[in-house]
Amino acid sequence: MTARTLKSHYNVVVVGGGQAGLSVSAHLREQGVGHVIFEKNRIAHAWRSQRWDAFCLVTPNWQCQLPNFHYAGPDPKGFMPRDEIVAYVEDFAAHIDAPVREGVGVLRVGREGAGGFVVETEAGTVTADAVVMAISAYHKPQVLRVAERLPPIITQLHSSAYRNAAALPAGAIVVVGSGQSGCQIAEDLHLAGRQVHLVVGSAPRCPRFYRGRDAVEWLSDLGQYDMPVDKHPKGEAVRKQANHYLTGRDGGRDIDLRRFAKDGMQLHGRLMDVDGTTLRFGDDLVKNLDNADTVYNGICALIDRHIADSGIDAPAGEPYRPVWQPGATTHTLDIEVAGVSTVIWATGFRSDWSLVDMPLCDQDGYPRHTRGVTPIEGFYVVGMPWLYTWGSGRFLNVGRDAEHIAEHIAGRRATWADARSGVSLAAFEI
Known part of the structure; x- marks a missing residue:
């Protein structure tokens, strides 16, 4: 499809050919609204190129x-592994016959006169009603600024570039960050027999299985x-909350950092500074481990109440009890003495909406919207964590x-058609 010449105008331009953009395409087709999808790379690009070899879903396939x-x-x-996830998304695109233009990156989106939009792409400039x-x-x-002070001999990579243990230089590895990616990468390296130093942050954890079922099933119920x-106790602040860590690997299991430590992984508090070959950590390892376990047990208690209130016959369950406690740990690590060759930054990503040449974001750089409908008439966002619910992303x-x-687009299309002189409602039909 990339060989085709772009049309000068589209009723709707969808930017992004992942599961979110494809889902919009499926529903636009149902509504009879013409559209195109511009994908900078390939369908399912992030799943294909930003996941390690042993990656799999942390939520069960039925979701x-x-x-x-x-x-x-x-x-x-x-829990589907990476390649099956890619195939699932690609098969979905084929199933809906999505009008995807792969290899067409969007450079800028702005207003066109009083109504509509101009979309500048690597293949040319088009206009759109929405x-x-x-x-x-x-x-x-996103990588911490202290990365600049690490010795040049240290190999550094972001978690999105990690593939497997064998691809890294010999030696110990520091993984900075204990969110979903950091914990799973640390486990992957640990299972491969590598010495791992994990820098533990404030991410919470969740049981994989509890009282006879996957915790996801209970939470779904x-x-x-x-x-x-807007009904969550934390309100919009929940959008900044780290995801709970667990894994779907080998049929699914808990990720217990304390058990890793008992088996030889070295745990440290938050990374505070780099001084030559010395890493300095905060005094928060105990607190971070305890808080993660508190969330874990809170989820178990929530499930316990549901089982009791509903009269469900389920196996007994017990709260988690720590299998390891930090000793008199030091708050520094000499990476030269420890034989560290590699630092993996599992420190997440930052949003960049700079290609949107309109007043979209709030003071924190987050797009202003209500369930994806922004204050800019005809402009929408979708596929973001907690766009509307926990399942939105x-x-x-x-x-x-x-x-x-x-x-929403289908309900507004007559207004947009009227705004564009000489364009009839029929132009919105596929």
């Missing part, structure tokens, strides 16, 4: 519920994935948000 294309494989309670930004919120790898952000609920946006 893969793209529009009219739910997971239909033999293992609904399993634009949907389906580019998630994870745009640029409790409506946790469908709770709107996942295969589970991204289709529901896409449907909401497509319906």
